[in-house]
Amino acid sequence: MHYRFEKDMSACGLTGFINRDRKRVDGEAIMSSICNMDERSNGQGGGFAAYGIYPEHKDDYAFHMLYTDIDAKEITEKYLDRHFLIIEDGELPTRKTAGIVDPPVIWRYFLNVDEEVLHMNACDEEDYVVEAVMYINAEIPGAFVMSSGKNMGAFKAVGFPGAVGRFYKLDEYKAWTWIAHGRFPTNTPGWWGGAHPFTLLDWSIVHNGEISSYGINKRYLEMFGYKATLMTDTEVTAYLFDMLLRRHKLSIEVATMAIAAPFWSQIDHLPDGERKALTALRQVYGSGLLNGPFAFILGHKDGMVGINDRIKLRPLVAAEQGNTLYVANEEAAIREIASPDRVWMPTAGEPVIANLKPEKDSIKEKTSCIKV
Amino acid sequence: MDYVIIGNSAAGIGAVEGIRQVDQTGSIAIISDEPHHTYSRPLISYYLGGKVEQHNMYFRPKTFYRDYDVEPMLGNPVTVIDAAGHTVTVAGKKIKYGKLLVATGGSPFVPPIENLAGSDVFTFTKWDDAKALAKAAEKAERAVVIGGGLIGLKATEGLLNLGLNVTVVELADRVLSTILDEKASQIFGTHLKSLGVTLITGDTAAAVNRDGEGSVTGVTLKGGNTVEADVVVVAIGVVPNTVLADTAKVKKERGIIVDEHLMTSAKDIYAAGDCVETFDILRHIRRPQPIWPNAYEQGRTAGINMAGQPLAYKGSFGMNSIEVKGLPTITVGMYDAVGPEYEILAKSDAESLTYKKVIIHNDRLVGAVFVNDIDRAGIMTGLIKDQVNVKAFKHDLISDNFGYAVFPEALRKERLSS
Amino acid sequence: MATKAKTTKKRRRVQADEKVCIGCKLCEVACIVAHSKSKNIIRAFNEETPRALSRVLVEESKPLTFALQCRHCDDPPCAVACMTGALRKDPETGAVLHDREKCVGCWMCVMVCPYGGIQRDMREGKAASKCDLCLELDEPACVAACPNAALFVVEDED
Amino acid sequence: MHKSLIKAEFQVQRDDYKCIRCRVCERQCSFEVHSYDADADRMFEDEMKCVGCQRCVEYCPTRALTIQPHPSTIRPHGNWPYRAVKDICKQAETGGMLLSSTGDELGHRIYWDHLVLNASQVTNPSIDPLREPMELRTFIGRKPDQVDVRLVNGKPVLKTELPPQLTLETPMMFGAMSYGAISYNVCQSLARAATASGTMYNTGEGGLHRDFYQYGPNTIVQCASGRFGVHREYLNAGAAVEIKVGQGAKPGIGGHVPGEKVDKEISITRMIPVGTDALSPAPHHDIYSIEDLRQLIYALKEAVEYKKPVGVKIAAVHNAAAIASGIVRAGADFVTLDGLRGGTGAAPTRTRDSVGMPIELALAAVDQRLREEGIRNNASLIVAGGFRNSTDVVKAIALGADAVYIGTAALISLGCTVCQKCYTGKCPWGITTQDPYLTKRVNPEIGTQRLTNLLRAWSLEIKEILGGMGINAIESLRGNRLHLRAIGLNERELDVLGVMHAGE
Known part of the structure; x- marks a missing residue:
């Protein structure tokens, strides 16, 4: 029944960094950083998201898929074949790693959407992709979309994050944005799909905390066609961003004003224009307000955002070295991989936002390291 | 002395308090022929009857003169006022005054009665009268009181309390004829008789009868009858005491004439209390109105004026509260009126001896009489005093639960707001 | 110097709001108890005879009801009329107080009080009876007892 | 005249030792139960x-x-409790419909009592509302x-x-109770308490007394089938307009204020002659369909120049979800649902007790339906009908309500003991009466304070519970x-x- 589910509740560690100049680095740094916070996870899940990893396929949707059985793969591929142009597919590279047991079938597809189909369905391309992801996750038993964005990918598994990184050979990818997560679930045994990050299109999110408003956030998003099937509040956060940023075209700054809204006591004292704007955001997006303790990092194609809940019930620290911005639960996780010029504690609800420079300004890279 | 006050009763004390409201420092002397600390004359009947002890005769504390910084000169009368010289003479000594108040009160009126002089015959206006009468009463069994007015009946009450048989002789056809209408008098008379008082009306004493030793044996009435008695009280009334004022040659008629600031015809000489005539605001005439509250009020007003703060005295009207042995009676303003311009509302109950009457003129109350049920009579006094239009609730005036609840809202609020 | 000479302008009284006086007369009950010997409501009513008098009177002309008691006037006519000195305005509290021991029950005060705020108390001899503002209590008993906050103490000072 | 077979419902016991014959009881009883016999110096009671x-x-x-309830009783019987027997006797004696006040008293399942709330433990911290902000603005x-x-x-x-919004500092408002059903002093208390608490009160269908225009920013004015006191100025005096179609205590039934209650002030306010019965028809005679309702909604929006929300109130009936959906689509800015336990000044007993449904079910169904249709944001959902405490309110909000109306609870805070005699006009607590001797019993100063306290107390409790859930x-x-779980409900109810x- 529609109201039946079990919500994810987890503590966790998270870290992430972004080079605004699109200078890419391999996965060693992010692994070191997250491993520094192994205390915060319990081996029930770890995961990464990386942006800029598929320059050769930067215009294709990179679907990272998990299949718990081969039937699911077959059904899914039939579905994909029917709805997409499959540019390329193959097993996502992994290596046998201690601490990673019983892996599912992990497959990668580079997909494109037929313009004709979109035209026939009178559908926005990204909505079309979202619908497909929703369908696969909800309707095909044993199939799970790990990520579905362009020039990015999510890598997640049950295990400590370091092991997960080795398993997926992250040392072989190069990315300008890396985010990572180590999980400490309290209520459900870890499963591969339940590890972070959660993604939709090129949104990826790692999350530390519990969203007490989950019940209404979920019902709210359902009204707009989102199907929260994964029983986690991280998922609704990802969808919420998708709706606010992509569909409603709000800027990241404004979207964070809605989901981690300032208190009325602050809003009421603002000048008229700001007060009106923030009031309207709360009036309209009240059901999207994220309530409860959280810190999360959102990765997307143009940048990265770190944010805390409105009363900072979870730790979040930010740092900068050159043009690289770091966000993590703990300062040590940053100092493990950088010697920052500046370290600060964002206040409750205050987003730390980094945007990539437009592509033309970014440093040209000579080669791709991806071995597909 | 800045201020000299002759008289140590209600008007005199009122004057002291009035002066001190305005002038905290001026010197004041108060002179009285009586030697007592200021006491309440109306209490003498209670004293006589043993209802009030000596220490309660004083209506101001023992410290009064000190508190108000007054020099009391008691026990000697003022013999002469020298208006031109601004002096008064006491015991042969001249005292200079800045302002003078004459508050010499009233004197008992004693008609010509044969054989009056001698022992066992008393008037009844001063404490010493009461003391003497009480002493005489100790060995007396029967008393005759000549006069059925206020003083006579209060004396009667005192004598009754001492266990004497009392006969009241009243010239008029009823008791209290100067303050009560016929109906109320009749109720009062019935009450007196029920107390064992012998009431003789329409007659008065022609002669006091004495035995060979000069002791009183009774009185012979004009009508020829004889009443046996051991003591005689002459209590016909009081008249303004103007003897002293005459020495200053101030204008007088029945009483001393004063202006609205209570000053006599002589500069710096004021007069107040039972010795003066004041304006009766209901009857629109000047007359002596010898009652306690009026005396005090006049004294206080005179004091304020003497101290240099002009304050007009608007006049007053008669009112009396008298209770003789459990029958309280209050009359305010007019107690009787004849003529088409007066509207009279009354009700009575013979069994409970209650009686209520109001007299209305031009929709204003001008008089009220209450016998027995007197509890909220003061409201009526207020209405009379302020000449409030009572048209809207006229018929409630004599109802059993008369009170502010029957007033029109605006009037009620106005009168209760203060 | 003549310290007591100047009369006080301090004034304190219990005022009723007739808009919310519900005519329950609990003020009268409380007044009786407060002026009883035992200060116990059941004894005051059922055992003390004669019963203490209420110094507050609820006037009624339905639907109108309001409680009324001594207004503790600036220049109290009752004190002017009192020939015994039993009634006086207390300069400290502004209350018009009555000394039962001095009173002889001449009813001059009853005659002159424009509010009808003084009653005759015929218990143990006769004497006037009037609101004393319950000066020994934190607030007048009637005010404390009013269930609808229709009674309150008004205080003004010169 | 034959003997009445109706028995006394209550027994009056007087402790003669304690009775002081002060006759306060006699003066306070508007039903004239107590009397004093001076000759016997005794109080008597007519039970x-x-x-x-x-x-x-x-x-x-x-x-x-x-x-206390009268102890003398008929033989207990499962199908024939005294209530049933008494009603029959009453009708046998009067030949009339039974009238009652307040809401359902049969005790249909109160779902609030079968719902429990959540709280945070370990994985997410609870929040201390004394130390952290806790926001109720709605x-x-x-x-x-x-x-x-x-x-x-x-x-x-x-x-x-x-579009125009009402701002509430707490998600509770005072429900619709008309001037006429309740007294001027009670109206004033509600208006002032709503103002002091930053919320709204609702005029009901009695119009708005001129004295209360000053509380307009905290007033929801109602437009009901009788159209009493409805005019342009009235509509614009309030902060919002509510079209009343139905009432939870008497779905499908109109209203009736008897002429005796229509005094001068009520007459002016309602715009009807003094002493005439104020009859509200069962339907609005200009609304026989949803499209008619739409016309009225927009007529009212025109009248208030689209500056104030216009909502529609319906009784919780079987197809409330569909009706609510229609109302939202017809342009209403809010929908008010009034449940079976909602109060009334007067209703036929049978209707009161058996028509409609508990608000919990209606609310859940309507909220879900509007979400399924994707129109939940298009209107706010206000619910009413017997809210007794702050947890009822919390549960209603968790089920999906934007705000609740409290009516009976508000009156109880003013003294109402739910004796259910509102329709007699003799309310001994001075609440549902126009008798000037009785209305004084509610002192608006005290009333305002008590109502304000009630809202404050409930708001504090709501904050405490929210904080416990880790929600601010x-x-x-x-x-x-x-955040809700059920106890003892069956699968269908869940x-x-x-x-x-x-x-x-």
């Missing part, structure tokens, strides 16, 4: 007249009185699905004009059924309510 309002008990200064009105806010020089700027803004609870059973 037949006692309605059990407890006024005398409360006012007796010696607490000499006890009023907006009533149509919201767009999205809003355009842009950053200009780093500051957010609103580019979308929002009411909007994160609204429709958040995850399904309608959209909640899991405790333990799941």
